Amino acid sequence: MGKEDNPQEAAANGAAQKCPESSSTPLVGEEKLRRAIQLIASLISEFHASKIKVFSVKWQMIRGKVEELNSGLIAAENCHSSESQTLSDLVSAIIESVKECQDLAHRCINLSFSGKLLMQSDLDLICAKLDAHIRNLSGIYTAGILSNESAIVVSRPSFGASREDIKFYVKDLLTRLKIGNFEMKKQALVSLNEMVYEDEKYARVVVEMNEVILLLANFLDSFELEVQEESAKLVSVIAGFNCYRSLLVRVGIVAPLIRVLERxxxxxxxxxxxxxxxxxxxxxxxxxxxAHGGVTALLNICSNEETMEELIGLACGVLRNLVVVKEIKRFMIEEDAIPSSIKLVTAREESTQINSIEFLQCLGSGDESTRQMIIQAGGITALLRALDPKSSFSSFKTRETALRAIESLCFSSMISLNLLVDFGFLDQLLYFLRNGEAPIQELALKAAFRLSVTSKEAKKIMGDSGFIPEFVKFLDAKSYEVREMATEALSCMVTVPKNRKKFVQDDRNIGLILRLIVARQGESSGNLKFLLSTLLSISSSSSARRRIINSGYMKNIEKLADDGVSDAEKIIKKVSTNRFKAMLNRILHS
Structure with missing residues (x-):
């Protein structure tokens, strides 16, 4: 491989070309520093050109340290420095160590060393020297001897770059994170964020270099807020990839994240x-x-009125994830999570409303005692306010979420159902059935259907409120699920005499049911079953029986009866009383 093909050497040469002169007088040791970079680039080129067959693990370690040192020197070359004997002495020592490393590499390539134990000792020694140089260079940055007013970062690999180029770029950024001052660290974190956000391939390289993740965990405790923020941002991007989450937890990222929450x-x-x-x-x-106090920190965020609503919404989202653990759920309830979350249901920020509603729904899921606590604390009132179509603070998504929560929390108890009715829930359902967009209209229909099967009293109230025409409207909907719910709900509603009377008062209703029975004939769905059930219920009315006989559809009902459909047999029996027998015989045998 030629030097022009080597990404590390190209980066070093590019850095030398791009570095602007800070004055007409050369920087102290500038040529020496450039010489050190060239020597290291040459050594790295040799690593690429030939694989050393012996002590491969040792040489892999040495190569990593040399590349890290290379990034640090490139950064140093592109910084202004004061007259510093310390820097000059360090560069001289680095040059000597690089020459020594080159000599050892040649001896290993040519197998010209005198003994394995001696060579292993020499390699350990050079590793220790390189480590010392990295630490000393880091100390120089920390002491402020170098400032990076004109520092540049190695050019980011283009789209489709090789894994080796990406790895080199990340290693350069890693070095800046380790030995750079505040500005260099911040810029390196910004660069990492940009690359990881755009392509998972970059994220994979970053995660595989455990050192980066460990540094991020440390930077989360940084007093330099911009470094802390960029580190937290990078962690949030990496955590977005499911396959890397367990690693983040293993390296201990949770505790520092919670400390960021707190301060x-x-x-x-x-x-x-x-x-x-x-x-x-x-x-x-x-x-x-x-275990690290995260639940308390999150609850404190939710109960602090001065906290930004967007942050509160996110905190509710985390709490919602934690509810699945019974012990944590119990702790939340003991810490007054219910009343503080109910307050958030009517917040102005959509994400806060939705996450707090979903949190309450998860708290009450499968737990009647918790559901009653939510209701007693004013949960129904808050949810109905969020559902209110007249509310200017509730979005379409908020209303959808509130409707699901009401159904989940309140439909299992007659006490809560009565409260819903008293607080005007049926009026809201009717509004969405008549005027709502398709998704919330379907949710309203589902809620109305569930109400219709709860009790005879509920059926009576719904019949008086005007639900029967709305169920009829959806009998022939395009959606199979909608048709099924509407048909079953109607079949439940007409089991109440008062509701049957309302239904048969509209001549079109019986005709529609008969037409739909014919249309659904042959289907193995529950749709036909509930249509027949509805027809059977209304056939208790003499006026309905008369219309059924005169409809022209009796042959279809008879065919279903002949096929053994139970409800069809019952319908035939019901309409075939002495009073209608003669009329029916004429129709069937004409």
Whole structure:
């Protein structure tokens, strides 16, 4: 491989060409520094050109350290420096170590060393020297001897770049994270964020370099808020990939994320919560968060009136993920999570409304005692306010979520159902059945259907409120699920005499049921079953029986009866009383 093909050497040469002169007087040791970079680039080129057959693990370690040192020197070359004997002495020592490394490499390639034990000792020694140089260079940055007013970052690999080029670029950024001052660290984190956000291929390289993840965990505790924020942002992006979440938890990222929640900046908290929300999508990670006080920190965010609503919404999202653990759920309830969440249901921020509603719904799921606590704390009132079609603070999505929560929390108890009716829930359902967009209209129909099967009293109230015409309207809907719900709901409603009377008062209703029975004949769905059930119920009315006989559809009903359909047989029997027998015989045998 030629030098022009080597990404590391190209980066070094590019850096030398791009570095602007800060003054007409050369920087102290500038040529020496450039010489060190050239020597390292040459050594890295040799690593690429030939594989050393012996002590391969040792040489892999040496190569990593040399590349890290190379990135640090390139960064140093592109910084202004004061007159510093310390820097000059370090560069001289690095040059000597690089020459020594080249000599050892040649001896290993040519197998010209005197003994394996001695060579292994020499390689250990050169590893120790390179480590010392990296630490000393980091110390120089920390001491402020170098400033990066004109520092440049190695050019980011283009789309479709090789894995080796990407790895080199990430290693360069890693070096800046380790030895750079505040500005260099921040810029390196910004660059990492940009690349990881755009392509999972970059994220994979970053995650495979465990050192980057460990550094991020440390930077989350940084007093430099911009470094903390960029680190939390990068963690949130990496946590977005499901396959990397377990690694983040294993390296201990949860505890520093919680510390950011407790005392970080607004932006830092936002990214920390986003990270925790993604990590806790796996319930196995819930205990890790709880063990470090994360539940308390999240509850404090939700109950603090000065917290930004967007952050509160995100915190509710994490709490919702944690509810699946019974012990954590119990702790939340003891810490007054229910009343504080009910307050958030009527917040102005959509995400806060939705996440708090879903959190309450999860709290009450499968737990009647918790559902009653939510209701007693004012949950029904809050949910109905969020559902209210007249509310200017509730979005379409909020209303959908509130309707699902009402159905989940309130339909299992007659007490809560009565409260719903008293607070005007039926009027809201009717509004959405008549005027709602398709998704919420379907949810309203589902809720109305569930109400219709709860009790005879509920059927009576719904009949008086005007639900029967709305169910009829959906009998011939395009959606199979909608037709099924409407048909079953109607068949339940007409079991009440008062509702049957209302239904048969409209001549069109009986004709529609008969036409739909013919249309659905041959189907094995429940749709036909509930249509026949409805027809059987209304055939208790003499006026309905007369219309059925005169409709012209009796042959279809008889055919179903002949096929053994139970409800069809019952309908035939009902309309074939002495009073109608002669008329029926004429129709059937004409």
């Amino acid at each position: 970080g900046s607004g932006k830092g908290k936002e990214y920390a919560v986003k990270s925790l929300q993604k990590l806790t999508e796996n319930a196995d990670n819930a205990w890790s968060l709880s």
